[in-house]
Amino acid sequence: MDKPTVFGSNAIDKLTEAYPEAPVLLDHQLGDHPLLSNAALAHLADAMRPVDVEYNRADLPVGIDPADVPDNGLSVIETIENIATNGSWMVFKFIEQVPAYRDFLHQTLAEIEPAVRNVTGEMMKLEGFIFLSSPDAVTPFHMDPEHNILLQLKGSKTMTVFPADDEELAPGTAHEAFHNGGHRNLQWRDDFAARGKAFELPAGKAIYVPVKAPHWVKNGPAPSLSLSITWQSEWAYREQYARAMNATLRRFGLNPAAPKRFPHQNHAKSLAWRTINKVQRTVGR
Numbered sequence: 669m670d671k672p673t674v675f676g677s678n679a680i681d682k683l684t685e686a687y688p689e690a691p692v693l694l695d696h697q698l699g700d701h702p703l704l705s706n707a708a709l710a711h712l713a714d715a716m717r718p719v720d721v722e723y724n725r726a727d728l729p730v731g732i733d734p735a736d737v738p739d740n741g742l743s744v745i746e747t748i749e750n751i752a753t754n755g756s757w758m759v760f761k762f763i764e765q766v767p768a769y770r771d772f773l774h775q776t777l778a779e780i781e782p783a784v785r786n787v788t789g790e791m792m793k794l795e796g797f798i799f800l801s802s803p804d805a806v807t808p809f810h811m812d813p814e815h816n817i818l819l820q821l822k823g824s825k826t827m828t829v830f831p832a833d834d835e836e837l838a839p840g841t842a843h844e845a846f847h848n849g850g851h852r853n854l855q856w857r858d859d860f861a862a863r864g865k866a867f868e869l870p871a872g873k874a875i876y877v878p879v880k881a882p883h884w885v886k887n888g889p890a891p892s893l894s895l896s897i898t899w900q901s902e903w904a905y906r907e908q909y910a911r912a913m914n915a916t917l918r919r920f921g922l923n924p925a926a927p928k929r930f931p932h933q934n935h936a937k938s939l940a941w942r943t944i945n946k947v948q949r950t951v952g953r
């Protein structure tokens with residue numbers, strides 16, 4: 669592997685200590701990368717599948733129904749160039765679909781592999797996302813199904829992260845609906861606020877977010893550019909299979925227990941679901 673250029677040994681040590689269940693702040697040295705300039709992002713938007721370039725209004729409450737999120741009425745280029753003033757939130761999803769970004773993503777994730785491989789094994793399904801957002805933009809309360817490191821590149825954000833094992837924040841039915849194609853946003857209640865921990869992310873800081881740890885994000889007073897680098901693990905997949913098994917059990921009128929968090933491996937339910945799924949596919953042929 670090439671010499672690390674994005675994360676120093678101190679960041680790798682901190683991630684090693686926290687991974688995979690604790691959120692942790694890390695230093696990074698990504699700085700002004702040529703693939704992340706406004707001009708490069710405009711080219712990227714052209715090179716990507718249109719469905720993966722998403723942008724909308726950003727002056728949203730912390731809890732909102734995804735169907736109620738309003739369009740910003742602008743083109744991609746206008747959104748990028750006037751992000752300081754147009755009250756928008758923009759994401760480039762799955763940047764690995766463009767070769768230069770795929771190489772960049774793989775190199776960056778290779779740097780942190782020493783903190784990951786011994787704990788959750790091979791890093792799988794490597795995916796990258798770029799977020800551009802106006803001052804004070806809010807990303808509503810939600811969860812993501814991947815291991816994620818968010819690197820802050822310009823401007824600042826506050827990310828409030830909640831425990832991944834609190835089934836009141838993210839009920840079993842919400843996990844199951846999500847894996848069945850539902851939206852990642854979670855229902856917010858004001859009394860949840862005290863359960864979260866706020867992490868300040870100025871440019872040069874990154875945060876590791878555990879799989880399914882609910883969070884919401886508030887931009888600081890300047891436009892924000894950040895990069896999210898994500899991966900899956902066997903453990904994360906088993907958690908999802910166990911959720912799918914729970915959905916099946918719930919259809920039979922049962923109220924199944926949640927999958928357990930790492931280091932529990934959820935082998936039994938994951939295997940049960942994979943077996944049922946295989947039988948269904950065989951019978952359905």
Ligand SMILES: [Fe+2]
Binds near residue numbers: 810812
């Ligand atoms: Fe997220």
